[in-house]
Amino acid sequence: MSKIGRKPIGVPQGVTLSIKDGLLIVKGKKGELSLRIPQEISVEVLNGSVVVKRNGDSKKERAIHGLFRQLINNAIIGVTEGFEKKLDIIGTGYKAEVKGDELILYVGFSKPYSMKIPQGLKVSVEQLKTVEKNFRITVQGIDKQLVGQFAADIRRVRPPNVYVGKGIRYVDEVVIKKAGKKAATTTK
Missing domain, CATH: 3.90.930.12 (Ribosomal protein L6)
Structure with a gap:
């Protein structure tokens, strides 16, 4: 498993995350960003944190795992601090x-x-x-x-x-x- 990918992402106060039609929507005080969730990845929002898991163990899934986790983290930082x-x-x-x-x-x-x-x-x-x-x-x-x-x-x-x-x-x-x-x- 990816070292970066397995770390849960803490969701700060004032940020809301929702999943609709394969899109992860991140809303905060500075605005709103949406990320398309790849088929190889599953995203769960649990108790004020986001967990990114991959569905299999292929080379492509391993490559996307850590990347998508960091994209979510950047979206959260973007809507809070910019x-x-x-x-x-x-x-x-x-x-x-x-x-x-x-x-x-x-x-x-x-x-x-x-x-x-x-x-x-x-x-x-x-x-x-x-x-x-x-x-x-x-x-x-x-x-x-x-x-x-x-x-x-x-x-x-x-x-x-x-x-x-x-x-x-x-x-x-x-x-x-x-x-x-x-x-x-x-x-x-």
């Missing part, structure tokens, strides 16, 4: 703004890059008081997968340059810079 990803925009003239349901990035292209903000996400942009006058984008929501995917899509527009360091990066991301041609030839 999830957040922060990205920094570093570079001269680089900036971002939110207009309606679109995030507009000015990151060195001939035209502004526009991205539609998915339903259920809140995106905010703030200007940091640093020498480079960077901007910070904050993506918030209750669905961990959606928050992470949209943050990755933003980063993919202009990933950090390994020679100069400018671009879009996560706040806690460390970019290891490479030595340029000039530095490589002067050391010989």
